[in-house]
Amino acid sequence: xxxxxxxxxxxxxxxxxxxxxxxxxxxxGTPDEVTRLQVRVEGPxxxxxxxxxxxxxxxxxxxxxxxxxxxxxxxxxxxxxDGLVSIKAEKCVxxxxxxxxxxxxxxxxxxxxxxxxxxNFCKETRLAKGELxxxxxACPTDALIFGDANDPSSExxxxxxxxxxxxxxxxxxxxxxxxxxxxxxxxxxxxxxLGRYGAI
Amino acid sequence: MIKLDRRNFIKGAGAGGxxxxxxxxxxxxxxxxxxxxxxxxxxxxxxxxxxxxxxxxISARVVNGKNVFITGNKAAKPFGGKVCARGGAGxxxxxxxxxxxxxxxxxxxxxxxxxxxxxxxxxxxxxxxKLNEIKRDHGAESVAFSSKSGSLSGHLFHLGKAFGxxxxxxHASTCPGGYVVAAKAMFGTKVKRDLGNSKYIxxxxxxLYEGINMSETRAMMDAQMEKGTKLVVxxxxxxxxxxxxxxxxxxxxxTDVSVALALCHVLIEDGxxxxxxxxxxxxxxxxxxxEVKAYTPEWxxxxxxVPAADIRRIAHEYASHAPHxxxxxxxxATFTTEEFDMRRALFAANVLIGNIERKGGLYLGKxxxxxxxxxxxxxxxxxxxxxxxxxxxxxxxxxxxxxEQYAMMWSSGGIYQxxxxxxxxxxxxxxxxxxxxxxxxxxxxxxxxxxxxxxxxLDLVVCCDVYISETAAYADIILPESTYLERDEEIAxxxxxxxxxxxxxxVVETIGQxxxxxQIFKELGEQMGLGQFFPWQSMETLQxxxxxxxxxxxxxxxEQGYVSYGKPLMLRxxxxxxxxxxxxxxxxxxxxxxxxxxxxxxxxxSGKIELSSKKVEGMAPxxxxxxxxxxxxxxxxxxxxxxxxxxxxxxxxTHNVPMLANLMSDNAIWVHPLTAGKLGISAGDAIxxxxxxxxxxxxxxxxxxxxQDTVFAYMGFGSKNxxxxxxxxKGVHCGNLLPHKTAPVCGMxxxxxxxxxxxx
Numbered sequence: 001x002x003x004x005x006x007x008x009x010x011x012x013x014x015x016x017x018x019x020x021x022x023x024x025x026x027x028x029g030t031p032d033e034v035t036r037l038q039v040r041v042e043g044p045x046x047x048x049x050x051x052x053x054x055x056x057x058x059x060x061x062x063x064x065x066x067x068x069x070x071x072x073x074x075x076x077x078x079x080x081x082d083g084l085v086s087i088k089a090e091k092c093v094x095x096x097x098x099x100x101x102x103x104x105x106x107x108x109x110x111x112x113x114x115x116x117x118x119x120n121f122c123k124e125t126r127l128a129k130g131e132l133x134x135x136x137x138a139c140p141t142d143a144l145i146f147g148d149a150n151d152p153s154s155e156x157x158x159x160x161x162x163x164x165x166x167x168x169x170x171x172x173x174x175x176x177x178x179x180x181x182x183x184x185x186x187x188x189x190x191x192x193x194l195g196r197y198g199a200i
Numbered sequence: 201m202i203k204l205d206r207r208n209f210i211k212g213a214g215a216g217g218x219x220x221x222x223x224x225x226x227x228x229x230x231x232x233x234x235x236x237x238x239x240x241x242x243x244x245x246x247x248x249x250x251x252x253x254x255x256x257x258i259s260a261r262v263v264n265g266k267n268v269f270i271t272g273n274k275a276a277k278p279f280g281g282k283v284c285a286r287g288g289a290g291x292x293x294x295x296x297x298x299x300x301x302x303x304x305x306x307x308x309x310x311x312x313x314x315x316x317x318x319x320x321x322x323x324x325x326x327x328x329x330k331l332n333e334i335k336r337d338h339g340a341e342s343v344a345f346s347s348k349s350g351s352l353s354g355h356l357f358h359l360g361k362a363f364g365x366x367x368x369x370x371h372a373s374t375c376p377g378g379y380v381v382a383a384k385a386m387f388g389t390k391v392k393r394d395l396g397n398s399k400y401i402x403x404x405x406x407x408l409y410e411g412i413n414m415s416e417t418r419a420m421m422d423a424q425m426e427k428g429t430k431l432v433v434x435x436x437x438x439x440x441x442x443x444x445x446x447x448x449x450x451x452x453x454x455t456d457v458s459v460a461l462a463l464c465h466v467l468i469e470d471g472x473x474x475x476x477x478x479x480x481x482x483x484x485x486x487x488x489x490x491e492v493k494a495y496t497p498e499w500x501x502x503x504x505x506v507p508a509a510d511i512r513r514i515a516h517e518y519a520s521h522a523p524h525x526x527x528x529x530x531x532x533a534t535f536t537t538e539e540f541d542m543r544r545a546l547f548a549a550n551v552l553i554g555n556i557e558r559k560g561g562l563y564l565g566k567x568x569x570x571x572x573x574x575x576x577x578x579x580x581x582x583x584x585x586x587x588x589x590x591x592x593x594x595x596x597x598x599x600x601x602x603x604e605q606y607a608m609m610w611s612s613g614g615i616y617q618x619x620x621x622x623x624x625x626x627x628x629x630x631x632x633x634x635x636x637x638x639x640x641x642x643x644x645x646x647x648x649x650x651x652x653x654x655x656x657x658l659d660l661v662v663c664c665d666v667y668i669s670e671t672a673a674y675a676d677i678i679l680p681e682s683t684y685l686e687r688d689e690e691i692a693x694x695x696x697x698x699x700x701x702x703x704x705x706x707v708v709e710t711i712g713q714x715x716x717x718x719q720i721f722k723e724l725g726e727q728m729g730l731g732q733f734f735p736w737q738s739m740e741t742l743q744x745x746x747x748x749x750x751x752x753x754x755x756x757x758x759e760q761g762y763v764s765y766g767k768p769l770m771l772r773x774x775x776x777x778x779x780x781x782x783x784x785x786x787x788x789x790x791x792x793x794x795x796x797x798x799x800x801x802x803x804x805x806s807g808k809i810e811l812s813s814k815k816v817e818g819m820a821p822x823x824x825x826x827x828x829x830x831x832x833x834x835x836x837x838x839x840x841x842x843x844x845x846x847x848x849x850x851x852x853x854t855h856n857v858p859m860l861a862n863l864m865s866d867n868a869i870w871v872h873p874l875t876a877g878k879l880g881i882s883a884g885d886a887i888x889x890x891x892x893x894x895x896x897x898x899x900x901x902x903x904x905x906x907x908q909d910t911v912f913a914y915m916g917f918g919s920k921n922x923x924x925x926x927x928x929x930k931g932v933h934c935g936n937l938l939p940h941k942t943a944p945v946c947g948m949x950x951x952x953x954x955x956x957x958x959x960x
């Protein structure tokens with residue numbers, strides 16, 4: 001069976017320290033003005049002393065039904081055999097349709113290459129060498145878990161089977177492959193988050 | 201082979217147009233080099249980080265011939281092979297065009313920002329001539345030497361000692377000194393915490409999720425998430441650690457000691473303390489118990505705003521998990537003049553439940569010497585020292601040696617801020633020169649204006665650094681140190697429950713004319729005519745000396761980067777002791793109760809834990825017994841001003857590192873919505889913050905995550921020298937707002953004061 005590579009962001013373990021952001025920039029040479037990945041510490045929400053922060057990973061969701069791929073006129077944005085939403089630089093004409101189409105606002109034009117860019121789970125820089133994505137490798141508190149959701153013995157499957165999780169903007173039918181474990185504090189219903197972040 | 205031309209450097213740094221132009225014009229910076237071909241020494245090199253003072257084990261890699269990807273060293277299990285944002289950004293410092301790569305001399309007024317590149321020879325000759333003149337005319341003691349702690353400080357202090365000055369300082373009195381001295385007074389030595397095995401953690405603003413200490417941060421998160429450990433946080437601000445806590449109490453700034461003492465009160469009055477432990481290991485319990493009788497939770501509630509019922513309940517919950525529970529004794533809580541007794545009270549709450557040398561409690565570090573003695577064999581090599589003969593003995597007293605009460609601090613880094621008193625007021629005598637390495641008192645000491653005055657008054661100021669820091673901006677000579685990614689250094693001790701060593705190794709070849717500090721201070725010493733005190737030729741010689749010429753062990757440590765010996769040992773933990781005794785056939789005999797409890801001794805005058813101390817009473821009359829004293833931190837119409845750490849920066853050091861500056865270059869001032877409303881301040885407004893000594897402009901961050909009577913800002917921002925292009929003028933300079941004040945006994949530089957806010 002083919003692989004279904006997914007990432008889980010455990011918002012309970014995330015401390016918003018930006019180690020992932022720096023590791024990503026270092027490995028992928030992302031220019032300063034743009035970012036493939038950041039964790040926004042939002043809030044605090046609630047009434048004191050019952051406050052809580054929201055740790056919001058902002059990066060490509062690796063949609064299984066990706067709007068950016070659908071709108072790309074040249075086939076530069078494509079889904080590879082590995083299932084990952086990727087970009088063929090030589091085919092990109094810089095029309096920015098994909099940037100506009102992304103419901104998660106995580107695609108951008110790379111100011112150095114002039115090609116559309118985004119997180120690709122470190123497909124070339126690390127996965128090809130059998131390494132984990134840079135952000136997962138660096139994360140100080142093990143808040144990021146990466147693996148094959150089609151492998152029942154994988155850690156990601158174990159976690160999805162035992163912990164509550166949600167995905168962002170699922171109503172759009174994009175089938176994101178970034179799963180999030182909501183924080184226990186301040187109510188655990190993910191609808192609350194989705195409501196707050198404009199999805200419903 | 202790395203090829204980096206000037207254009208790529210500048211592009212990589214991504215500094216804004218105008219500021220970039222200024223940076224490229226600065227003489228002696230990396231940008232001024234026309235080309236700098238670099239070579240990676242190896243593909244993957246194990247080393248030690250230096251982006252903060254935790255110094256985590258790292259593994260650095262040269263990628264595509266251009267960059268270095270840095271992650272944690274997987275061989276160091278407690279650190280999990282992980283690295284924080286600062287650690288991961290080390291290569292950004294390495295290739296920063298604004299780094300200084302040539303010795304510089306001042307050609308304008310001090311602080312004016314006019315520099316000329318000079319040769320190492322000229323730098324050494326200028327410094328040596330001046331220092332020797334000062335020594336001849338005023339005595340060696342009129343020169344102060346200061347450095348951040350770690351392997352670097354040893355070489356500068358060695359030079360200072362060879363020169364004959366007793367005045368060496370670390371940054372301790374501006375940072376961890378309080379709990380270090382409190383631990384010395386009570387346990388005779390520093391102690392460590394076993395957060396990972398703790399079942400209940402009480403935390404007073406030790407923000408491990410922002411001031412990241414990789415092994416402890418990971419241990420605490422693991423305990424919380426995987427073991428169900430409860431975390432209670434007392435902190436005036438809703439920090440990340442407060443967010444992750446099971447319970448957060450917005451304690452009134454400076455009142456931590458009252459809650460700690462009330463916890464002790466409940467433990468004693470409700471009979472929850474470990475009587476057997478107290479009887480066997482503790483001195484001065486009765487005096488402490490008598491004093492604590494008055495410190496009821498109701499009393500503490502009136503002072504701290506923490507409800508009495510909660511204090512009582514938390515004390516009971518904590519005791520129910522004894523001895524596998526801990527009250528975290530540091531790092532930062534609100535600094536007050538009662539820092540010493542606040543830290544002792546936190547330690548006392550641990551001692552009362554007998555968590556010493558128990559899982560999840562506190563323990564003493566097990567270095568090779570101790571560990572080998574228990575094992576009855578050489579499990580870990582004991583590191584040798586070069587042992588230089590005939591080092592001069594300074595005749596003068598240290599400048600901070602004016603008052604006996606500070607005696608315990610003299611050997612723990614000294615009272616750093618006394619350099620200001622000695623320079624400006626000749627107290628106790630006149631200082632004439634200041635030689636410093638990788639320290640930035642302009643940011644970390646209080647009353648910036650006074651630091652400036654001090655630097656202007658001295659006859660000679662020398663700074664060794666990687667940037668023209670806010671302090672280096674006032675130097676006469678700047679010595680460019682290689683970054684940690686270009687340096688080899690001594691093997692360092694990283695022992696915890698068992699011995700461990702690790703080593704810093706160069707990852708890329710040296711850029712520009714920079715040198716490692718051990719070489720700089722050796723060469724300067726030679727120029728000063730002190731060559732006899734620096735008999736070693738290279739770092740390799742020193743490393744060989746450390747390992748008694750055991751080349752295979754040296755190779756092993758270098759290859760793995762981090763080597764741990766034996767298995768964890770806590771003397772009062774039967775399981776660990778039994779496993780230890782089974783491993784080593786000549787191990788010390790185990791006590792009847794299956795522990796090494798009879799071997800647990802403390803380096804205090806009584807050999808016991810001194811809950812109350814006659815020694816302290818002798819040093820500082822009236823302070824032998826831990827006591828509550830009211831502190832005066834602000835005027836009635838002022839707000840408390842407190843600071844803290846952020847995960848992206850290290851207080852006085854990283855604000856100009858390109859990747860980190862790009863992530864965060866400003867520190868907005870946290871203000872409660874009601875306070876902001878009263879002052880007509882809205883989110884994002886430009887505001888003025890004024891204290892008794894200074895005034896700063898900043899931006900308001902209106903948030904419920906702070907008490908109404910308090911404002912907060914992250915430390916280290918708002919640099920005022922133009923050379924730190926990315927950091928200058930951005931945010932609030934905390935040191936400029938804090939008055940010069942020193943805490944009794946521990947000599948801590950107080951970082952809390954009163955301020956007023958106004959919309960600009």
